[in-house]
Amino acid sequence: MQVAQQITNQILQKEFVKQLPSENELIEQYEVSRNTIRNAINVLASQGLIRRVQGSGYYINQHILRSTDLLMMGAKNGIKPEKFRKDSLKNDINSNSRVNSKVVHLDDTTAKGEVAAMLECDESTPIYYCERVRFLNGNLLCLEKAYYLKEFVPFLNEDICKKSIFDFIKKQYNIETESADDFIKLVTISKEDAKLVDKEAGAPAINIREINYLKNNRPFNCSSINYFDENLTFYYHLDTLISH
Amino acid sequence: MQVAQQITNQILQKEFVKQLPSENELIEQYEVSRNTIRNAINVLASQGLIRRVQGSGYYINQHILRSTDLLMMGAKNGIKPEKFRKDSLKNDINSNSRVNSKVVHLDDTTAKGEVAAMLECDESTPIYYCERVRFLNGNLLCLEKAYYLKEFVPFLNEDICKKSIFDFIKKQYNIETESADDFIKLVTISKEDAKLVDKEAGAPAINIREINYLKNNRPFNCSSINYFDENLTFYYHLDTLISH
Structure with a gap:
């Protein structure tokens, strides 16, 4: 690595x-x-x-x-777009991430419905639920609703969630994303979500629903993230699309 | 395969x-x-x-x-979402693709600017440019602007472009996508594009810019596609995200 x-x-x-x-x-x-x-x-x-x-x-x-403002979706360990920003390549390669977060909710709760299905666990399995508004260089980046299985991420608090949760759980619990399923949709945001990000209800966003897996292919995290910025580009590399 | x-x-x-x-x-x-x-x-x-x-x-x-209406982005050889639609799995597995296209432009032209960069060729290299409005089961799917290097795709006509170009070039020229770069953005559409798809100017869309590569990693095609439907989901599987 x-x-x-x-x-x-x-x-x-x-x-x-x-x-x-x-x-x-x-x-x-x-x-x-x-x-x-x-x-x-x-x-x-x-x-x-x-x-x-x-x-x-x-x-x-x-x-x-x-490309500018590229999110490398194959490099999952935290959102570090500034590493790939053309205009900041020279100066910022070794700087810390300039993403910070306002924590809206942090609940010690249990999996339900679709979340239990995505995390492949029973309903009532202990999880953390964290809802955050995230900023890149002070500008609105996204609204994120994330779920972590407590079996793998036994502790989170608000201070941790203000920064990169993935950085924390990597350091603390040695957890890294080995593979992921990403589901992308065009959405318009709800009245409640709009208030949180200071937008009009019905504003468009790119919604990315992610399931992140450990090396043994157990899911440990899933999330639903709404991105609003038309300057952001999500980059996926696809390989071995056909057999030989 | x-x-x-x-x-x-x-x-x-x-x-x-x-x-x-x-x-x-x-x-x-x-x-x-x-x-x-x-x-x-x-x-x-x-x-x-x-x-x-x-x-x-x-x-x-x-x-x-x-998931319904899932576009499997790792299976590039033509858009065949109905193969993965829950409600039609039983009946439609072996049916032909229900995507058809209205061809807006088909030009025998040369690469310029960004297109030349994406196709890694000199400006003035011969290409086909094809602009199509695509429909899935009669409903608007996307507006696609696609560029093909004539070196690899020596012939296209309007009849071919009404159906799956990828199916045609696979059969005719034995060309298959081995790998791809996908760049995804939230956009609002221009007045000209809006007219073509019967939308208001400024309507939101998911824009996917694709570069498709042959087995030897030469690009043969690039395109910029605007998708409008909130019921569509784009699915990407990510793997080997970290080293071991």
Whole structure:
């Protein structure tokens, strides 16, 4: 993971511009095993940051570097769009996330109905429910309603929820998202939701319903997030779409 | 691919309900090699239709079967949402796609600006430009503006564009999408676009900008599609999000 992040930084800092160095050159530069380099390359390829061109190596995906305000949906560990913002690449690569949150609700409760179905648990299973308005650089980013199984995330409080919950549970409980199901819809927001984000009822939003899974494919979190900003772009890389 | 499609049909027909049979049972049932079965399983897993649970096999992703009007974005070869519509699973599994199109423009032209960048070609490279209003079961689905490199798609006409272009180029030119970059945004539509789809200017839409790649990672097509229907859900499965 560290090597993948370091290669990413070198791409963002324009040290690698068009193409990655060869596997052997990367092994030498990072002083790690071939396996470690291959894993790092696989991570970057699965996120769409680089693409293998048969017989000629790994090329940097220029569309991604050109885009501003890109949310890399394949890099789930917290929303860190500023890492991929063209206008801030030079200065902000190592800065902390500029996303912060206003916590609307934080409940220690139980799963019900659709939430129980998404989390693949019985109704009455203990969960945390957290509703937040999130801001990016002080501007409205989204309204998020998130559910966490207490079996995997035994403790949350308001202070934690003001920052990145994913960063917290990674550090505290060693939980990382291994795979995810994302369901995207065009919606118009309800009167209640509109009040929370200072919009008119019926304002359009992109709704992303996410289910996030552990390495063993157990869901530990699901959420429903409304994004309002027309400047935001959600990026998905798709691969192995057909069999060979 | 055939085996993956056959397993998919068995899932949709509820012959496999919760879990897939074991690899050995599938080998016996389909009378194919272990490799063929593994490839088929990988295709279904990469599309999110099944999930591997460590030590206990492959489980069918119930969230997908429960959802209606789901566009499986990992299954790019044509838009065939009715295959995944809950209310029509029983009758329509083997029916033809009910998507048809009204062709607004079809031009034999050259790449320019952003299109040349997305297709990774020089400006003045020969392309087809096709603009269509697409309908699903007679209801407005989307407004699509698509660009095809003539190097890979040497011929298109209006009759072809009324149906699935992807189906045509697969049959005619053996072209299939191996990987794709999808960029999703909330937009409001222009006056000109609004007229074409009988909407008010400023109506909201989900815009998906796609770049589709061949097996050797050359882009052959890009498009910008506006979807208007609040009942449509776009489904993305994400995997290998972190390294191990």
